[in-house]
Amino acid sequence: MLSEIPKEFKWYLKHCQSLRRIIQETQSSLNDINHVLQIGIFLGDICEQTFTDALEQLAVKIEREPLLLIFGQSCHAKALFVNILLGQNILPTASSQWRHVTIKYGPTKSIHLTLGNEIEIVENLKAHEGFWDCIPEEDLRRGDNESLLDHCPSLEVILKHNVLKENVKILIPPDCSPNELGEVLEKVMENILPVIVYAVSENQLSDLNIQEIRNLKTIYEIPFLFVSLADNCNLEAKISSMSTESLTESEKHVVESCNQASDIKLGCLRDQLIRLGYINSELDSDKTDELLSKKSFCLDCSLDNDFMSDKLINDKFNLFIRNILKSTVLKLAGCLSQIHSDYLRKFILCAFDMAREIQITPRRILYAQDIEYKLYKTLMKIACEQQEEITAIIQSTLQEIKSNVAEVLEEYSSTSSTQTSPKVVTMEIQQLVLKRLSTSVANRIVKSVGCLQESFTGTLKRCLESLERNCHELEGNLSASDAVKQIVSAAYNIELKTPTSFSVVHTFVDRLRALLNTFTSPWSSNSQVHCNLQWQLQVVTNMIDSLSASKLAKTISLQFQEHVKSSHESFQSAMRSLENQLSGQLEHTEEQRIAIRKRHAPRFARLALESTSLCDLVRWGMPKQIKEIGRGQYGVVSSCEPWGNINPCAFKSVVPPDDRHWNDLAMEFYYTRTILEHPRIVKLRGSVIDYSYGGGSSPAVLLIMERMIRDLYCGLRNGLSWQTRLRIAIDVIEGIRYLHSQGLVHRDIKLKNVLLDNEDRAKLTDFGFCIPEAMMSGSIVGTPVHMAPELLSGRYDSSVDVYAFGILFWYICAGQVKLPTHFDQFQNKEQLWNSVRKGIRPECLSYFNRACWNLMEQCWAAEPSDRPLLGYVQPQLEQIYKNAILESNQDS
Numbered sequence: 001m002l003s004e005i006p007k008e009f010k011w012y013l014k015h016c017q018s019l020r021r022i023i024q025e026t027q028s029s030l031n032d033i034n035h036v037l038q039i040g041i042f043l044g045d046i047c048e049q050t051f052t053d054a055l056e057q058l059a060v061k062i063e064r065e066p067l068l069l070i071f072g073q074s075c076h077a078k079a080l081f082v083n084i085l086l087g088q089n090i091l092p093t094a095s096s097q098w099r100h101v102t103i104k105y106g107p108t109k110s111i112h113l114t115l116g117n118e119i120e121i122v123e124n125l126k127a128h129e130g131f132w133d134c135i136p137e138e139d140l141r142r143g144d145n146e147s148l149l150d151h152c153p154s155l156e157v158i159l160k161h162n163v164l165k166e167n168v169k170i171l172i173p174p175d176c177s178p179n180e181l182g183e184v185l186e187k188v189m190e191n192i193l194p195v196i197v198y199a200v201s202e203n204q205l206s207d208l209n210i211q212e213i214r215n216l217k218t219i220y221e222i223p224f225l226f227v228s229l230a231d232n233c234n235l236e237a238k239i240s241s242m243s244t245e246s247l248t249e250s251e252k253h254v255v256e257s258c259n260q261a262s263d264i265k266l267g268c269l270r271d272q273l274i275r276l277g278y279i280n281s282e283l284d285s286d287k288t289d290e291l292l293s294k295k296s297f298c299l300d301c302s303l304d305n306d307f308m309s310d311k312l313i314n315d316k317f318n319l320f321i322r323n324i325l326k327s328t329v330l331k332l333a334g335c336l337s338q339i340h341s342d343y344l345r346k347f348i349l350c351a352f353d354m355a356r357e358i359q360i361t362p363r364r365i366l367y368a369q370d371i372e373y374k375l376y377k378t379l380m381k382i383a384c385e386q387q388e389e390i391t392a393i394i395q396s397t398l399q400e401i402k403s404n405v406a407e408v409l410e411e412y413s414s415t416s417s418t419q420t421s422p423k424v425v426t427m428e429i430q431q432l433v434l435k436r437l438s439t440s441v442a443n444r445i446v447k448s449v450g451c452l453q454e455s456f457t458g459t460l461k462r463c464l465e466s467l468e469r470n471c472h473e474l475e476g477n478l479s480a481s482d483a484v485k486q487i488v489s490a491a492y493n494i495e496l497k498t499p500t501s502f503s504v505v506h507t508f509v510d511r512l513r514a515l516l517n518t519f520t521s522p523w524s525s526n527s528q529v530h531c532n533l534q535w536q537l538q539v540v541t542n543m544i545d546s547l548s549a550s551k552l553a554k555t556i557s558l559q560f561q562e563h564v565k566s567s568h569e570s571f572q573s574a575m576r577s578l579e580n581q582l583s584g585q586l587e588h589t590e591e592q593r594i595a596i597r598k599r600h601a602p603r604f605a606r607l608a609l610e611s612t613s614l615c616d617l618v619r620w621g622m623p624k625q626i627k628e629i630g631r632g633q634y635g636v637v638s639s640c641e642p643w644g645n646i647n648p649c650a651f652k653s654v655v656p657p658d659d660r661h662w663n664d665l666a667m668e669f670y671y672t673r674t675i676l677e678h679p680r681i682v683k684l685r686g687s688v689i690d691y692s693y694g695g696g697s698s699p700a701v702l703l704i705m706e707r708m709i710r711d712l713y714c715g716l717r718n719g720l721s722w723q724t725r726l727r728i729a730i731d732v733i734e735g736i737r738y739l740h741s742q743g744l745v746h747r748d749i750k751l752k753n754v755l756l757d758n759e760d761r762a763k764l765t766d767f768g769f770c771i772p773e774a775m776m777s778g779s780i781v782g783t784p785v786h787m788a789p790e791l792l793s794g795r796y797d798s799s800v801d802v803y804a805f806g807i808l809f810w811y812i813c814a815g816q817v818k819l820p821t822h823f824d825q826f827q828n829k830e831q832l833w834n835s836v837r838k839g840i841r842p843e844c845l846s847y848f849n850r851a852c853w854n855l856m857e858q859c860w861a862a863e864p865s866d867r868p869l870l871g872y873v874q875p876q877l878e879q880i881y882k883n884a885i886l887e888s889n890q891d892s
């Protein structure tokens, strides 16, 4: 019904309003994050920018005004369409060269020329001369000099018409050539969301029409509705709304021939549109009804063009409008929801990184200190122990030089200049000898330190580098890693590959020279000596004789020790300052982690819940309740009619009483929704927010999931075979293992959270307390009898699920739901917890299988680290299950 069009517009505007609010809240949350916390460091500035840009684009798109944009192969075709739409001959069908025309709602019928921006042009229009039904042709026609672009006059028609209520506007762009189209539309129609109709009154589209459509398609990347209009379609439309009995014979005849002509026309046009690829060959105008209704189900963002005859306009045009508007809302809400979930994912990863940093940094510091200390000790030991070795090396090298003096001198004469003073010659020969000496010593040292580099400095270097990288402002001049480098290189300079290029060699040489200068030597005088070979020989021999190998070695060793010690001290002080810096920083990181966990992530989770729920609502509608099937502490579970291809289907409706509950629910929703499909998990399929619940004051969130048959509590109460119970226990373990593999902890494993299908296979449900380990705050959650003792201390991990499974397994083995006698005596949960802390656990029933009892005892061990891994529990259970099958086969 065309009169439904305003309803579709109203629906769209209402959802845009919700989206606008969510976008604004998202923007303010982002501002809060950026200005207050500056966690952009963790989230990454680039992605920050991408999100902000995407949000801004969405904010602009939301503001687009929906309207009906009418194109056509001629003014005649456009007039025919608009006249059918409004059910009156408002536009003359025999006219051309139109101006831009806008038809909109108003309390009184009027017509005037404007400049687009609502500036009225004072012009005498023909319509002003008297009463009009059809807009006079002269008023529509564009003047010869009238611009199509700047200051393009637009004819604004105001009608008090039902189809135009709720701001429904009809826009007919001015007649222009296909080439001008782009520019004309850009100027005239900014920021609109058009529902585009292309009216065709001929059998075929002309080449010019095809070019126009092609140009339009590049401007508007949305589906078009092609409408084939018969020349007498107004009559047809009128007649089709009347019953056939009320027609006279001659009217019936007219209708018949009209139908035949329009069928031919329709067929030709349809074939041409298929050939041009504008419509799908499956699309038959007669079946449009069926196709359109199908589309409302598979509404995605890639709607096709549509095609219909004028006969269907009355019934189907609003369906086309609905699909366009729905797919637009869906697209916008989908983008928004994507932004929210991306952000949320980043928050959780960020919290993971922060938790890891908080945990690992103190350990890294200890490790670095420990390794450095070992390195320091080892180097000092090497320096002492190698004194003897170095002495021997010096001795043997000196001996070697002594026995090969001739060779040394030959080397000297090949490199020295001929005309030099005896002082210079003496120095140069000394240099040569020292060089040989230092090369041999350095060779030895490099060898012993080389292996140290492997064993100590590699990991230490990496550890320090990562600590220093995480430290945003390093204090002091010397970093700890520089100090470590110094420890090693100051003593041995292990980074140099060839000992001859050692800087330490030069230091060593200088040191030796200094040493030598302290010895009395005949060549140190300035007396004139002949630089003959004999004299040179004497210089070498004297020098060698005056050197004490052990003194030299001791000096070298002491020098090394001094360097190592002073570098070790520098390291310690650099480490102290690094530690101070990091501990301050870690406090800040912890504050940020808490802010993410308590404030930012829940806020985004709530926004994500709203945007995703909006998508689900638009796509699938509200679930229709059949009957209530269960009640929990936080909500009511009901069965419902199939929803979004889920059959059988159930939903849990939760009414969060305050912001904290809203946020908790939103986080639960996010984690649960992101859990991938698994046969042992009840998958949350969608959500819808019922804002009208409680008279609009307390919206309800409907969490939609597959419907199961009953819970394990009911199953046990009604009796389940031993084998079935064991199979269920294995299913539960598989479910928990899967959650843990996703980094999630369930925290509320209990009979009522294990649901059974019609084959009594189990799935875990109720992820109300399910949370990633990094986001855990130590809150005390769960169901008292299933709660591990450490849960009360607030410091716990995923092994609380192993404990809860132990208790659950007790019930499974007991085969009934009565409380264990050991637990039954307590008046309240505090008494129960006190006893559990003291080691009280469920009793061993007489019929318990030994292996099962052992397993539950291990699972509920007081010390979390004593509880078995689920990878161990599962094969144990499988073995028990196999044995049970064997036993039952033997019995039968």
Ligand SMILES: Nc1ncnc2c1ncn2[C@@H]1O[C@H](COP(=O)(O)OP(=O)(O)OP(=O)(O)O)[C@@H](O)[C@H]1O
Pocket (backbone or CB within 6 Å): 629, 630, 631, 632, 633, 634, 635, 636, 637, 650, 652, 682, 705, 706, 707, 708, 709, 710, 711, 752, 753, 755, 765, 766, 768
């Ligand atoms: N998907 C489902 N299909 C069939 N029944 C369900 C489904 N989900 C829940 N139920 C039933 O509804 C009951 C209430 O479920 P709900 O999750 O609200 O509460 P609970 O787990 O019993 O307790 P609480 O949430 O307060 O810890 C369950 O015990 C179960 O019997």
